[in-house]
Amino acid sequence: MSGREEGALHAPAHASHGVRGHGHDQPYTPVFAGERRRQLDELLTRYPTKMAALLPALWMVQETHGWVSEPAMAEVAELLELTPAYVKGVVTFYTMYHQHPVGRHFIQVCTTSPCGACGAEDVARAFLKHTGCGELGVTSADGKFTVIEVECLGACGFATPVMINDEFLESVAPESVPQILASLK
Amino acid sequence: MGYPHKSHPRETTVLSKHFGDPEARSLAGWRQRGGYRALEQALGMGPADIVNVVKESGLRGRGGAGFPTGMKWSFMKPGDGKPHYLCCNADESEPGTFKDREIMRWTPHALIEGCAIGAHAIGAETAYIYIRGEFTEPIKVMEQAVQEAYRDGILGKNAMGTGKRVDVHVHRGAGAYICGEETALMNSLEGRRGNPRIKPPFPAVAGLFGQPTTINNVETLAAVPHILTNGAEWYTGMSLSSPKSTGTKLFSVCGNIRKPGNYEIVMGFPFKDFLYDLCGGPLPGRRFKAIIPGGSSVPIQTLEEAEATMMDYEGFVAQGTMLGSGGVIVFDDSQCMVKQIARLSRFYAHESCAQCTQCREGTAWTTRILERIEVGEGTMEDLDTLLDIAENMTGKTICVLSDSCATPVVSGIQKWRHEFEAHITQKRCPMRTAVAA
Numbered sequence A: 001m002s003g004r005e006e007g008a009l010h011a012p013a014h015a016s017h018g019v020r021g022h023g024h025d026q027p028y029t030p031v032f033a034g035e036r037r038r039q040l041d042e043l044l045t046r047y048p049t050k051m052a053a054l055l056p057a058l059w060m061v062q063e064t065h066g067w068v069s070e071p072a073m074a075e076v077a078e079l080l081e082l083t084p085a086y087v088k089g090v091v092t093f094y095t096m097y098h099q100h101p102v103g104r105h106f107i108q109v110c111t112t113s114p115c116g117a118c119g120a121e122d123v124a125r126a127f128l129k130h131t132g133c134g135e136l137g138v139t140s141a142d143g144k145f146t147v148i149e150v151e152c153l154g155a156c157g158f159a160t161p162v163m164i165n166d167e168f169l170e171s172v173a174p175e176s177v178p179q180i181l182a183s184l185k
Numbered sequence B: 001m002g003y004p005h006k007s008h009p010r011e012t013t014v015l016s017k018h019f020g021d022p023e024a025r026s027l028a029g030w031r032q033r034g035g036y037r038a039l040e041q042a043l044g045m046g047p048a049d050i051v052n053v054v055k056e057s058g059l060r061g062r063g064g065a066g067f068p069t070g071m072k073w074s075f076m077k078p079g080d081g082k083p084h085y086l087c088c089n090a091d092e093s094e095p096g097t098f099k100d101r102e103i104m105r106w107t108p109h110a111l112i113e114g115c116a117i118g119a120h121a122i123g124a125e126t127a128y129i130y131i132r133g134e135f136t137e138p139i140k141v142m143e144q145a146v147q148e149a150y151r152d153g154i155l156g157k158n159a160m161g162t163g164k165r166v167d168v169h170v171h172r173g174a175g176a177y178i179c180g181e182e183t184a185l186m187n188s189l190e191g192r193r194g195n196p197r198i199k200p201p202f203p204a205v206a207g208l209f210g211q212p213t214t215i216n217n218v219e220t221l222a223a224v225p226h227i228l229t230n231g232a233e234w235y236t237g238m239s240l241s242s243p244k245s246t247g248t249k250l251f252s253v254c255g256n257i258r259k260p261g262n263y264e265i266v267m268g269f270p271f272k273d274f275l276y277d278l279c280g281g282p283l284p285g286r287r288f289k290a291i292i293p294g295g296s297s298v299p300i301q302t303l304e305e306a307e308a309t310m311m312d313y314e315g316f317v318a319q320g321t322m323l324g325s326g327g328v329i330v331f332d333d334s335q336c337m338v339k340q341i342a343r344l345s346r347f348y349a350h351e352s353c354a355q356c357t358q359c360r361e362g363t364a365w366t367t368r369i370l371e372r373i374e375v376g377e378g379t380m381e382d383l384d385t386l387l388d389i390a391e392n393m394t395g396k397t398i399c400v401l402s403d404s405c406a407t408p409v410v411s412g413i414q415k416w417r418h419e420f421e422a423h424i425t426q427k428r429c430p431m432r433t434a435v436a437a
């Protein structure tokens, strides 16, 4: 029950994750050339509409650039015959697409009730402390880490599950946080 | 098996038999374990005959609503000249639920086989498995298995050499609980925002891409091959109680309990034995306080209610709740109910798609009021306001996410009113230890 007395764990209002990051002004390299283009063309054969490839295409963007910028949305829009505004509407609906650059290691800690009852808030606090992020949604000064709370990760029997980029960790305890962080490059 | 624990002798392992066995993941391993014989059999049967077997088995949807699967399939009319689609709902985001994840991680071919049989039965050539974006490992495992199945000619233009076309594709979501709602899932798959649609039209009439569509949960589809192989009677025979609940069910267990994990039992199993015998009972020195047996959207049970429950669709209703998705969340006497319910409410406020006023505003108000009560700033009037908001959030919106937020609030205030009142009168959480200096 330690840590309970430290008050509620809330993201500060200014921190829509990574919002303080940089990168909006960098030149844009298109994603869909060569191999990526071929992958997208293959994807398009799976659906009767081009629009249906939107979520997969956005995933490919994020895998390439680490986030989904406005020029990327425009690129995807053109390929799938959509408007950039439409694509932005879709991007903003889903929590997993980053609309801003985030830390190199994007750490998501489940704190929904079942995990919360098993001490997940202490795990989130341990990540905030040991990454130096301090607050949820704020990227560390060295650009290495961003820590956010996430809603139920669908692994509640393995409290506390934590996602670091695409890596899915189970049964993370506050004590194991320093070791986990040390293993990240 | 009581994954990640050893299977308990009182479990009946059908779906979970190979959990934890990495060899069952590969096509060769799956075939050695009897895999794809049911699909071969199914492709030689007429769709109506498959639907009949599933109807007779009494299989009901495992995604939450418990709708009879055979009946759902019979709404589809093969040969109506339209493309039909099967969607497999692998969005698994209901707090407390983590069974579909294990099915996909350990027995990906079981799901592919179930999808292929389901597709054939409803006259569809294409099935999409929509997996929540956070399930990176299950997605990888499923994609690999799908590739294997194509390479082996199980899927594709000439499925298992029968001349029938069966395509199965994995589609990754991108973070949104609401995409588990069936019509939101279809919108999301189409490349739209995941807003639920107004029904009617129902998916069987106009679903994915506007075409007749059936949507089923992972566990529902994974059960189908076993039913075809062993027969409907075998499936109905595995129930201890109501003839309306048949077969086995996976329950995910989490929270304050000794052995959290996935357990597969026959319908009608006594909940008390389940909690104390299979799952090992409470943590040392603790007592169970409250149990949410079917994922966070169903009414919370007191320990007395839970101990009197038979675990099937009717049994949970008889004890004031629902089987739902089979996600059992256990809170013990170290937990503050106000805090837990406030956190659940925050989950729904975060996940509301915000189309309906009652849901968008109701989930947010409820959360604010509960959080204020939790820190000792609530009033007695707040409890009436919460119940009033809950009433206005129930039965009035496009989907039932709104109702789901109200449910734990109403059952919580009914059953643990004293805890809410103690927060208000003492102006603090009575369970919170004094602030450390």
Ligand SMILES: Cc1cc2nc3c(=O)[nH]c(=O)nc-3n(C[C@H](O)[C@H](O)[C@H](O)COP(=O)(O)O)c2cc1C
Pocket: B060, B061, B062, B063, B064, B065, B066, B067, B089, B090, B091, B092, B093, B094, B177, B178, B179, B180, B181, B182, B183, B215, B216, B217, B218, B220, B221, B399, B400, B401
């Ligand atoms: C808000 C909401 C979330 C849902 N999430 C899921 C889910 O993650 N997985 C699922 O199978 N069903 C979910 N459902 C139920 C589906 O709408 C649908 O009933 C189910 O997929 C049908 O499959 P079944 O008949 O095999 O159960 C959800 C429903 C609602 C209202």
Ligand code: SF4
Pocket: B178, B195, B196, B351, B352, B353, B354, B355, B356, B357, B359, B360, B397, B398, B399, B400, B401, B402
């Ligand atoms: S009830 Fe809530 S989640 Fe469902 S459609 Fe309405 S606003 Fe969206």
Ligand code: FES
Pocket: A110, A111, A112, A113, A114, A115, A116, A151, A152, A153, A154, A155, A156, A157, A161, B095, B096, B097
């Ligand atoms: S509540 Fe944490 S994974 Fe489900």
